[in-house]
Amino acid sequence: FDKRDGWMWYDGAMVPWNDAKIHVLTHGLHYGSCVFEGERAYGGEIFKLDEHSARLKESARLLDFEIPYSVAEINAACREVLVKNSFTDAYLRPVAWRGSEMMGVSGQQNKIHLAIAAWQWPSYFDPEERLKGIRIGNAKYRRPDPQTAPSTSKAAGLYMICTISKHAAERAGFADALMLDWRGYVAECTGANIFFVKDGVIHTPLADAFLNGITRQTVIELAKRRGFEVQERRITPDELPGFQECFISGTAAEVTPVSEIDGIHFQPGQVTKTLFEDYMAEVQPKKKAA
Ligand code: PMP
Numbered sequence: 001f002d003k004r005d006g007w008m009w010y011d012g013a014m015v016p017w018n019d020a021k022i023h024v025l026t027h028g029l030h031y032g033s034c035v036f037e038g039e040r041a042y043g044g045e046i047f048k049l050d051e052h053s054a055r056l057k058e059s060a061r062l063l064d065f066e067i068p069y070s071v072a073e074i075n076a077a078c079r080e081v082l083v084k085n086s087f088t089d090a091y092l093r094p095v096a097w098r099g100s101e102m103m104g105v106s107g108q109q110n111k112i113h114l115a116i117a118a119w120q121w122p123s124y125f126d127p128e129e130r131l132k133g134i135r136i137g138n139a140k141y142r143r144p145d146p147q148t149a150p151s152t153s154k155a156a157g158l159y160m161i162c163t164i165s166k167h168a169a170e171r172a173g174f175a176d177a178l179m180l181d182w183r184g185y186v187a188e189c190t191g192a193n194i195f196f197v198k199d200g201v202i203h204t205p206l207a208d209a210f211l212n213g214i215t216r217q218t219v220i221e222l223a224k225r226r227g228f229e230v231q232e233r234r235i236t237p238d239e240l241p242g243f244q245e246c247f248i249s250g251t252a253a254e255v256t257p258v259s260e261i262d263g264i265h266f267q268p269g270q271v272t273k274t275l276f277e278d279y280m281a282e283v284q285p286k287k288k289a290a
Contacts, residue, residue: 007084009077009116014084020115027107028097032157035059038191038251039092041082041118045285046092047251049075051214053094055154060096062153065112067096074114081118091121091252097156121252131276133259133268134248136189137174139165143210145182151209162190176248178261181209186235188213192250194258195219196243197271202230203243215249215279222278228271240264247272255279 006017028034037056039046046052053074060067069077078092099111141161144151149158162179169177169190178194181187186205188194193216196203202223207216223230246258246266255276257268 006119007081009081009084011113011115014080017117020117022097022113023100025100025103026097027099027102027110028113028156030103031098031105031107032155033063033065033107033110034095034097034156035063035154036093036095036156037154039078039094040121040251040254040283041087041090041092042283043285044082044088046075046078046082047283048214048218049078053078055214056094056096059153059155060112062150063155065096065098065107067114068112069114074116077114077116081116085118087118087120089120089122090118092116092118095156127276127280131257131268131273133246133257133266134175135173135260136176136178136248136258136262137169137172138262139177139179139190140168141165141179142184143179143181143187146209148182152207152211154211159190166190174262179210180237181205184236186237186240189248189250189253192248192253192256194248195246196235196240197245197269198243200228200271202228202271203235204230204232205235206232213250215251215254218282219249219255219275219279222275222282226274226278245269245272247275249279254283 004017007014008017008020010020037052039052053071057067082090094116096112096114098107099113101111102109165177165179176189178189179187188210193213220230240261241264244267248256248258257272258266
């Protein structure tokens with residue numbers, strides 16, 4: 001993956017993909033002072049780019065560093081990466097981190113870097129295959145208390161528990177892992193938010209201890225536009241058998257139905273299908289008025 005043709009935006013310049021390097025003594029690598037974004041471009045336009053760039057800056061602020069580019073500059077750089085690589089449908093990965101000038105827990109002397117990579121990454125499955133749903137296991141780790149970690153930052157360090165949980169789930173034959181929060185309420189998956197449906201009503205955990213996904217917010221808006229009732233609330237694991245449908249949402253996952261959470265079965269149904277279709281329509285570039 002680190003060897004291919006193409007270009008990466010790196011600290012204000014376009015550099016060949018294979019030359020985009022960092023020093024081993026990078027603060028972000030040793031102490032986790034690193035934040036990132038995940039974005040998708042559809043038909044040449046990056047969906048909700050403003051929201052992603054603003055979240056990137058906010059994620060960094062929560063880790064006590066300021067990205068030295070404005071939202072408008074980050075937006076322009078993301079678009080430049082797409083054009084330079086001749087991509088129309090792609091995944092973009094902006095990443096910001098503290099550099100290698102000093103070694104120690106304090107990173108105040110270290111330069112802040114920003115790089116933006118892009119690669120072609122089609123939707124996970126074909127729609128028919130996707131509507132069958134994925135199987136999810138239970139995660140060993142819980143999302144931390146917001147008083148223990150900056151839990152709403154898209155910080156690289158918070159993904160440590162996600163990677164461990166996802167590996168364990170994969171070894172057990174599942175596609176992903178469901179994480180609870182520190183209190184034991186249902187939280188999210190390792191890289192996506194989660195929704196449930198019961199008798200036509202949509203239920204999703206309150207985003208008070210994890211990333212309030214841009215896809216999650218979009219799905220809630222689309223659901224309300226369709227007239228569905230959406231309840232954002234605390235959900236306990238013992239409620240899961242009572243739900244009829246389940247799906248996850250995220251920039252990479254888009255809307256992906258879930259058929260099972262560790263022995264509890266769901267039937268991807270009409271609500272999931274409707275929101276999947278509405279989401280795929282929503283991400284398409286808006287036709288500009290002539
Ligand atoms: N939670 C986690 C842990 C994630 O990594 C992601 C993906 N960024 C999400 C939720 C969904 O966020 P979004 O819809 O903004 O991609």
